[in-house]
Amino acid sequence: MGRKLKEQALVGEPAAQETPNGTEMKAEKKKRKKNRDFNSNGEVQHSPKRKHDEIVHDDDDSSSREEKKKKKKEKKKKHNKLKENGKESQTHQGEVEPQRNGDVRGVEEDGSAGDGLVVVSGKDAKEAKYAPLKSFVESMLPSDVLECCENFESPSPIQSRAWPFLLDGRDFIGIAATGSGKTLAFGVPAIMHVLKKRKGKLSKGRNPLCLVLSPTRELAQQISDVLCDAGKPCGVKSVCLYGGTPKEHQISALKSGVDIAIGTPGRLRDLIEMGVCSLKEVTFGVLDEADRMLDMGFEPEVRYILGQTCSARQMVMFSATWPLSVHQLAQEFMDPNPVKVVVGSEDLAANHDVMQIVEVLDDRARDARLVALLEKYHKSQRNRVLVFVLYKVEATRVENMLQKGGWKVVSIHGNKSQTERTKALSLFKKGSCPLMIATDVAARGLDIPDVEVVLNYSFPLTTEDYVHRIGRTGRAGKKGVAHTFFTLQNKGLAGELVNVLREAGQIVPDGLLKFGTHVKKKESKLYGAHFKEISADAPKSKKITFDSSDDED
Incomplete structure (x- = not known):
């Protein structure tokens, strides 16, 4: 039957008519071959298809082809609509991927103020309530909380995208260059978290509800200055805990009662082990410059400190880059589906200004x-x-x-x-x-x-x-x-x-x-070039046993 279908007649002949034998088909092929034209270079040039060169398809094939065309047209129309809105669901490789169950793999948007591409990913990240803020008024925050923003015209790209998620209690990863307004991006939601939890009751010896970890003393002080000023109008108190200075003043501040603790990992661990700093009530944790913190060898301290906080906490991580070590830390201490916002690129690039x-x-x-x-x-x-x-x-x-x-x-x-x-x-x-x-x-x-x-x-x-x-x-x-x-x-x-x-x-x-343009493979700070990064989903090692016969000569 298959051979009969292949040997159907051409247009102008009945569709069901069969060729008597293979002789006529061979003759037809010879005829077509003879009719080929040659161009000026002597190369074969097929003449354009004539009407009798087209094969008749049955009704089922024709309808199937029409359906495919219709689907393709609808898909293209949908794609163009998404493109016009400036939002496309994409994978990290830039390939279009369907959205499933509200899980957005990567929503790309044009950044404002020349910040380039902004990629937002995470479960339900495309919901209307998480739309980026265009002004501080849109945030609907109390005026005393927004006093710290009065010198700015509008939220920075990382602030406009972080606030809706953080104010809703979502775990959040922010990748943005330094100087992009990250401190207030997590600072304002931290203040709101305290006000919501305290409900106006500010007891004298209260333990901190928010924790901010920073890699260096200078950065910890800078964060503390910003949060102290931001929290003052609404009564939210912060303390900065860092090494290189006597502990007495910091211990005294902790005993008097604080809402937000900002500190470096080394000093914070010392105070916890001394029993003067309790983080058991911390339900909002921030790791600022997370990649730098791990580069400086603070991973054991970070793990220890986070282990002292409340297990049901909201976790926030800000980093300039996103190496494997930071990714693994996020997997351990954050929800399985945190929101991730990348302003610019995960790969480090120099400021073009x-x-x-x-x-x-x-x-x-x-x-x-x-x-x-x-x-x-x-x-x-x-x-x-x-x-x-x-x-x-x-x-x-x-x-x-x-x-x-x-x-x-x-x-x-x-x-x-x-x-x-x-x-x-x-x-x-x-x-x-x-x-x-x-x-x-x-x-x-x-x-x-x-x-x-x-x-x-x-x-x-x-x-x-x-x-x-x-x-x-x-x-x-x-x-x-x-x-x-x-x-x-x-x-x-x-x-x-x-x-x-x-x-x-x-x-x-x-x-x-003259030194060459070769780029060395990334080395481990501990093991050098011989160290190989192992992915988080790598299979476990297997124990190899040898049979006793292997010992024989």
Whole structure:
């Protein structure tokens, strides 16, 4: 029967008519072959199809084809409609994926204020109640809570998307660059969480309900300053717990009663083990700069501290990047379906408002070149210039060298007491001493206004730290300059730096290209290049046993 269908007659003949034998079919094929045309190059060129070259389909095939066309047309219409609305459900690879049971794999939107693409993912993330806020009034928050936002025209992209989810009690992951308004993105919902839980009853010896963990003392202090000011009009009290200072004042503040505890992992663990800080009532937890916290080796402390909080808590994580270690921490301490908002990209990229200048030079030439650049960039000695070095000892040496040369300079690094660090940072922020030497303690999160120039005297250990360093300038839409020294000792990072420069459309110097553009595979900070990252869903290892016969010669 199959052969009969294949050998149906052409158009103009009855559809059910059969060919008597294969001879006529062979003759027809010969005829078609003979009728082929040849072009000017002697190549075969088939003549256009004639009416009798078309095969008749039965009614079922015809209707099936029409249905397929109809479905395809409807699908295209739906796709165009989604595109017009600026929302498409996509996977991380950018492939269109159907939405199921309200679980949005990735809703892409155009970011406002030039922040590029914003990707929102998570269960029910597309519901109307989670629409991004266009103004502070839309949030319907009390006026005393919104006093901290009165100097801003509208919420930043991360705030406008975080608040609807956080105010609804959802676990939340935010990936955004530093300086994007993250502190108030979690700070305002934290204040509302306290007001809702306390219901106006502020007892004297109350334990904190909210916890914010930060990797560095300076960032913890900055968060504390913002939350203390934001909570003051509505009676929400915050305390900052960090090392390098006596514990007595912090213990006294805890005993008097607080609502929000902001701290570094080391000091917070000490206070918990001393029995003076109880986190058993914490139902709102925040990890700020989570990737940096794990990079600095605080994972054991973070796990211990989170283990002291209430199991039924709302968890918030903010990070500039999303490495495997942070992802695993989120899986352990968050709901299975947290909301994730990515403003820009999960991959670290340099701020395009910063002009990057990379200078390849000999290690011994750096001192003289630094002085020459300060005479160029800091001639008036009024504009803020931040000089980054790699080591604490190096910071002291460079500071002394510049002071002997008549420069007014301060520094912050790990060998200085916290009082000295706080004073130096305050002088730099106020502009009383607008030249500061710093190690990477100042590379992340710090909001220092109007830093015009960043000078990298020493290249950092990772390209990520380089991107964070130069991010201290070019903030809030302003332009900035980052001038970097690159030496032979840094050649292993040349390929990554070239990629960062090219992505931002910057000039790549020939001296840098001489080191090659190879990008080394990511190394473990503990195990080096021999360490291999194992995914969370990797199968468990199997025990291998050997038969006794294997021991025989």
